[in-house]
Amino acid sequence: MSQQPKLLRVLAGEAVTPPPLWIMRQAGRYLPEYRKTRKEAGSFLDLCFTPKLAAEVTLQPIRRFDFDAAILFSDILVIPHALGQSLRFEEGRGPVLGPIGEDLEALDVSGVQEALAPVFETVRRVRRALPPDKALIGFCGAPWTVATYMIAGEGTPDQGPARRMALAEPDRLQRLIDILVDASARYLLAQIEAGADAVKIFDSWAGVLDEAGFERWAVKPVQAIIERVRAVAPDTPIIAFPRGAGGRIGGYAGETGADALAIDWTLPMRLARDLVPEPVALQGNLDPLRVIVGGAPLDSEIDAILAAMEGRAHIFNFGHGITPDAPIAHVAQLVERVRARGPI
Numbered sequence: 001m002s003q004q005p006k007l008l009r010v011l012a013g014e015a016v017t018p019p020p021l022w023i024m025r026q027a028g029r030y031l032p033e034y035r036k037t038r039k040e041a042g043s044f045l046d047l048c049f050t051p052k053l054a055a056e057v058t059l060q061p062i063r064r065f066d067f068d069a070a071i072l073f074s075d076i077l078v079i080p081h082a083l084g085q086s087l088r089f090e091e092g093r094g095p096v097l098g099p100i101g102e103d104l105e106a107l108d109v110s111g112v113q114e115a116l117a118p119v120f121e122t123v124r125r126v127r128r129a130l131p132p133d134k135a136l137i138g139f140c141g142a143p144w145t146v147a148t149y150m151i152a153g154e155g156t157p158d159q160g161p162a163r164r165m166a167l168a169e170p171d172r173l174q175r176l177i178d179i180l181v182d183a184s185a186r187y188l189l190a191q192i193e194a195g196a197d198a199v200k201i202f203d204s205w206a207g208v209l210d211e212a213g214f215e216r217w218a219v220k221p222v223q224a225i226i227e228r229v230r231a232v233a234p235d236t237p238i239i240a241f242p243r244g245a246g247g248r249i250g251g252y253a254g255e256t257g258a259d260a261l262a263i264d265w266t267l268p269m270r271l272a273r274d275l276v277p278e279p280v281a282l283q284g285n286l287d288p289l290r291v292i293v294g295g296a297p298l299d300s301e302i303d304a305i306l307a308a309m310e311g312r313a314h315i316f317n318f319g320h321g322i323t324p325d326a327p328i329a330h331v332a333q334l335v336e337r338v339r340a341r342g343p344i
């Protein structure tokens, strides 16, 4: 058997049966072992910046479920934190960030790599501990999604504050996006250098943008990051997640040049398959709610996704992150069902 991680074969365009499997937000509060380590760490950011503990929680879901890939444990908002914006995570509320300043004077790119050194140490530790047939995925947030939190100072239902800035102060938003493109490209390259086998760019709020906004704030910045990463690390595959992009994913794949697209659960996989030409791989796209409910609603959709993706390079995953109320037995049921899929 080849030691090359299955995930990397699929990211190179190969269809593999059963498909490699991992879960967005697989290290998290639904796992008792995560909650224990999280308590030990103190704050969420302390957990992100303590390599020993961050490596431990990265590996926990691999030990429990034998997933095909580990994803670095960190957060997309460590970039604003490293740029000097204040950040804390409040229980039951989520991220809370300080103001960015009128001309963004508070944001300083020069200290980013040093501030994020503990993250790179986590990557090194995880890669050393991970079996050779498992892939390690590094990641960052896409500039648009990170900017939405930086501008609003917190999560909002529709990222209205950032969308309003896009219309009223596009030059200011462009400056912020340019800073984030620069910081994110360096950040991904440092993760690759430390041992990440693939990287993923999370644009969780791409879908709230209109046609012109999508092109300027979602497509262009991700295209720029991919270009910069490829120039230095041409062999490292890149997954992009333009959540909510719907029918726009075909153009998005072509323009950004991503090796794979992660698909949210609102877009049927067979449609995604038609819209995105080979050899681009597709990841997704189970509705996380089906894992809460379990039973037949879970099984039937797993089967439907697998059937829709037969013969196409596919990574089985959720259409968004697993939630803290997901029963572990249902995740085990999912793993068993996906793995039971025999080679065609």
Ligand code: CP3
Binding pocket: 023, 024, 025, 026, 027, 028, 029, 038, 044, 071, 072, 073, 074, 075, 076, 077, 089, 093, 094, 095, 139, 145, 155, 202, 204, 320, 321
């Ligand atoms: O297992 C993994 O996927 C790796 C770690 C990871 C986290 N966040 C850990 C986390 C990853 C890849 C992320 C990405 C992330 N963070 C995104 C993009 C993906 C998505 O879900 O859309 C976004 C938008 C964020 C920003 C963020 N981080 C929010 C809005 C919140 C609060 C909501 C929540 O779930 O609590 C976080 C906190 C966070 N990031 C937690 C975890 C495990 C929970 C905090 C805790 O444990 O106390």
